[in-house]
Amino acid sequence: MKVNKNSKNQQLEQFREEGKDQYMTTDQGVRVNHTDDSLKAGSRGPLLMEDFHFREKMTHFDHESIPERVVHARGSGAHGYFQPYNDTLKEFTKAKFLTDPNTQTPVFVRFSTVVGSRGSADTVRDVRGFATKFYTEEGNYDLVGNNMPPFFIQDANKFADLVHAIKPDPDNEMPQASAAHDTFWDFASLMPETMHMIMWVLSDRAIPRSFRMMDGFGVHTFRLINEEGKARFVKFHWRSKLGAHSLVWDEAQKLAGKDPDWLRRDLWEAIDMGDHPEFELNVQIVEEEDEFKFDFDLLDATKIIPEELVPLRPVGKMVLNRNPDNFFAETEQVAFHPGNLVPGIDVTNDPLLQGRLFSYVDTQLNRFNSANFAEVPINRPLASTHNHQGAGFMRHTINKGKANYWPNSIGGGCPMMAPEKMGGYVHHMEKVDGHKIRARSESFNDHYSQATLFWNSMTEPEKKHIVKAAHFELGKVMSKEIRQRMLGHFNIISPDLAQRVSEGIGVEVPKDFKPTSTGHYEDNEASKQMKKGKSVKETDFVSMEKHKIETVASRQIAILLEDGYDYCEVMQVKKALEDAGAHTKVVSKFHGMRKAATGEEIETDKSHITTASIMYDAIYIPDGEETIKALLKEGDAIHFVNEAFKHCKAIATSGNGIALLEKAEVLGIDFAAHDSQKVLSDKGVVTAGNDADAEEFATKFIDAIKKHRHWNREEKMMVPA
Numbered sequence: 001m002k003v004n005k006n007s008k009n010q011q012l013e014q015f016r017e018e019g020k021d022q023y024m025t026t027d028q029g030v031r032v033n034h035t036d037d038s039l040k041a042g043s044r045g046p047l048l049m050e051d052f053h054f055r056e057k058m059t060h061f062d063h064e065s066i067p068e069r070v071v072h073a074r075g076s077g078a079h080g081y082f083q084p085y086n087d088t089l090k091e092f093t094k095a096k097f098l099t100d101p102n103t104q105t106p107v108f109v110r111f112s113t114v115v116g117s118r119g120s121a122d123t124v125r126d127v128r129g130f131a132t133k134f135y136t137e138e139g140n141y142d143l144v145g146n147n148m149p150p151f152f153i154q155d156a157n158k159f160a161d162l163v164h165a166i167k168p169d170p171d172n173e174m175p176q177a178s179a180a181h182d183t184f185w186d187f188a189s190l191m192p193e194t195m196h197m198i199m200w201v202l203s204d205r206a207i208p209r210s211f212r213m214m215d216g217f218g219v220h221t222f223r224l225i226n227e228e229g230k231a232r233f234v235k236f237h238w239r240s241k242l243g244a245h246s247l248v249w250d251e252a253q254k255l256a257g258k259d260p261d262w263l264r265r266d267l268w269e270a271i272d273m274g275d276h277p278e279f280e281l282n283v284q285i286v287e288e289e290d291e292f293k294f295d296f297d298l299l300d301a302t303k304i305i306p307e308e309l310v311p312l313r314p315v316g317k318m319v320l321n322r323n324p325d326n327f328f329a330e331t332e333q334v335a336f337h338p339g340n341l342v343p344g345i346d347v348t349n350d351p352l353l354q355g356r357l358f359s360y361v362d363t364q365l366n367r368f369n370s371a372n373f374a375e376v377p378i379n380r381p382l383a384s385t386h387n388h389q390g391a392g393f394m395r396h397t398i399n400k401g402k403a404n405y406w407p408n409s410i411g412g413g414c415p416m417m418a419p420e421k422m423g424g425y426v427h428h429m430e431k432v433d434g435h436k437i438r439a440r441s442e443s444f445n446d447h448y449s450q451a452t453l454f455w456n457s458m459t460e461p462e463k464k465h466i467v468k469a470a471h472f473e474l475g476k477v478m479s480k481e482i483r484q485r486m487l488g489h490f491n492i493i494s495p496d497l498a499q500r501v502s503e504g505i506g507v508e509v510p511k512d513f514k515p516t517s518t519g520h521y522e523d524n525e526a527s528k529q530m531k532k533g534k535s536v537k538e539t540d541f542v543s544m545e546k547h548k549i550e551t552v553a554s555r556q557i558a559i560l561l562e563d564g565y566d567y568c569e570v571m572q573v574k575k576a577l578e579d580a581g582a583h584t585k586v587v588s589k590f591h592g593m594r595k596a597a598t599g600e601e602i603e604t605d606k607s608h609i610t611t612a613s614i615m616y617d618a619i620y621i622p623d624g625e626e627t628i629k630a631l632l633k634e635g636d637a638i639h640f641v642n643e644a645f646k647h648c649k650a651i652a653t654s655g656n657g658i659a660l661l662e663k664a665e666v667l668g669i670d671f672a673a674h675d676s677q678k679v680l681s682d683k684g685v686v687t688a689g690n691d692a693d694a695e696e697f698a699t700k701f702i703d704a705i706k707k708h709r710h711w712n713r714e715e716k717m718m719v720p721a
């Protein structure tokens with residue numbers, strides 16, 4: 001069958017229902033005449049059992065929830081499509097959806113946090129899930145990844161322990177959606193293999209600005225198989241076209257209260273407005289004969305392949321262009337599984353991946369209470385399905401005929417087996433030989449080198465954020481013993497890191513720390529070969545700062561004003577921002593119309609009580625004697641500026657607006673000094689005199705927004721906003 005980017009939408013159409021211009025009916029299709037009262041024996045009497053409408057309505061409601069996912073419970077979904085740039089991957093894989101530039105394969109993506117429950121806040125410090133279902137012509141392929149490339153553990157047998165430790169405590173169910181408690185850090189400090197991932201989780205990657213502004217990673221090493229049956233190792237990467245950007249921790253915590261749906265809303269609104277998120281799929285390919293070329297094991301999911309060793313190869317682009325119609329039917333019911341593979345892609349012996357191959361179907365059985373979850377519209381493949389799996393709860397398909405077994409002659413031997421050349425999936429013929437042993441390869445036994453690599457590859461502001469995150473996380477740990485154990489690990493990763501963390505958590509770096517290891521590692525041929533492997537001391541690509549994409553596209557800019565602003569300037573700056581792809585929102589004390597000095601009016605989009613600076617990427621305060629006078633009297637406005645400054649966001653103001661900066665004490669600098677403009681602009685604060693050229697002013701502002709955050713402000717002591 002041939003699919004195009006609309007195929008999934010068309011398939012879903014047959015299941016959609018809107019009720020427009022229709023009478024309300026029961027589930028049996030009987031028209032309802034009255035739904036406000038139940039059937040009673042007298043208007044003051046008891047309810048009657050025969051009220052089929054009431055019973056059906058209530059029963060349905062009573063059964064409306066299904067178990068939330070045990071991890072990744074909170075998520076947001078979007079539809080879109082994937083299209084390869086060209087056919088160059090043909091050399092490596094026979095998967096058509098990766099190699100035919102003329103095929104736009106429909107996808108459904110679900111982004112998620114991991115730890116929190118379904119109603120938890122979006123902006124917590126956590127890993128983000130990035131799961132993609134490709135509805136390919138050859139069946140569904142799921143790339144179930146995260147926004148960080150390593151993982152905490154090496155063996156699936158430790159997953160339940162990891163999740164128990166990080167989830168709320170079993171006795172009091174606290175804290176919600178947070179690793180900052182004793183059990184998680186107890187576990188981590190006893191598990192050296194978590195150290196590389198711990199560095200990522202302490203970094204800004206764990207507080208993304210938007211689901212649209214984070215990268216995705218397949219994490220494990222998978223296999224690509226070409227037409228000739230030749231296999232190669234592969235790692236999958238999604239690169240956000242908007243770049244990977246983060247919130248700051250103070251902002252993330254405040255957003256969790258002011259708008260717990262922050263990331264969900266951002267994704268929904270962006271798609272709604274036509275800012276369709278785009279991600280580029282990249283692969284790192286390793287020849288089988290190079291398996292032991294590195295100083296880590298490719299099967300160890302706690303490791304990355306530094307891009308200096310194996311560069312990324314762009315494959316194609318994914319565009320998310322449609323919001324779901326129904327959260328439950330689509331985002332909640334979508335069921336991913338890393339074992340949903342199509343010809344041309346296969347798994348490896350990574351012991352974490354192998355365990356996942358069991359867990360995902362098992363967990364769907366808990367969620368759906370039936371093996372028929374693949375028939376739910378969002379999970380249905382576009383490729384037609386034919387087999388003898390014909391019964392069970394909620395079976396939709398009506399399989400015809402008598403022959404529900406294979407082989408059969410009664411059914412004409414159908415459905416038939418597909419030879420490989422007809423698209424039959426053939427597992428890669430890897431030779432496997434070994435003793436039954438509950439152990440890992442010694443080649444998995446280096447838990448620190450890549451944690452050090454990560455630390456060494458960070459810019460100074462990023463290092464600072466990691467240290468602060470550790471102060472927060474470990475500062476919440478009651479046990480000094482656990483804090484100290486973590487310092488022991490940090491000291492192995494980098495004495496500088498350990499020292500800086502130690503200063504904030506009231507314990508000394510231990511002198512004679514010996515990490516405990518709970519894994520059982522066995523030396524073997526692979527580990528002997530691997531030790532000669534290649535390594536690097538720094539890898540640029542893990543730093544978000546070194547690879548930021550300088551664009552203002554889809555950024556939200558607040559225009560802070562009251563009556564009496566300079567209308568001309570506002571319109572020019574607004575136009576320049578919007579032409580560059582940003583969005584503007586007028587923020588004032590109250591909703592309503594705001595009058596310019598010259599009499600024109602603009603409507604307020606948000607009032608101070610409904611918004612906050614944390615919901616914008618940058619702020620602009622237009623000139624105007626009266627507007628600034630009014631803003632100077634508003635605590636909320638001064639706080640707005642002060643907070644945006646503290647969060648290192650671009651700020652622009654002209655003429656009288658400079659007085660507001662002074663009042664907000666943004667820099668504590670001498671505004672009268674001849675170089676004050678330069679001092680300000682170096683820190684992302686764009687100012688101009690009364691008669692400034694608005695176009696030039698807007699261009700400078702846009703350049704400052706492109707930098708996203710002006711971390712050099714952090715050097716200065718700042719009063720918390």
Ligand code: HDE
Pocket residue numbers: 069070071072075110111112128129130131144145146151155156157159217218219220301334335336352353355356359360361363364
């Ligand atoms: Fe998952 N994981 N996971 N995971 N995972 C689930 O499946 C599991 C792991 C990831 O939006 C569950 O349907 C085990 C790595 C995402 O619906 C469950 C192990 C990576 C999602 C499960 C891992 C992931 C899940 C819970 C270690 C990145 C959300 C609900 C062996 C490569 C998918 C569900 C969605 C969800 C098990 C580790 C990504 C329980 C046993 C590594 C994005 O099956």
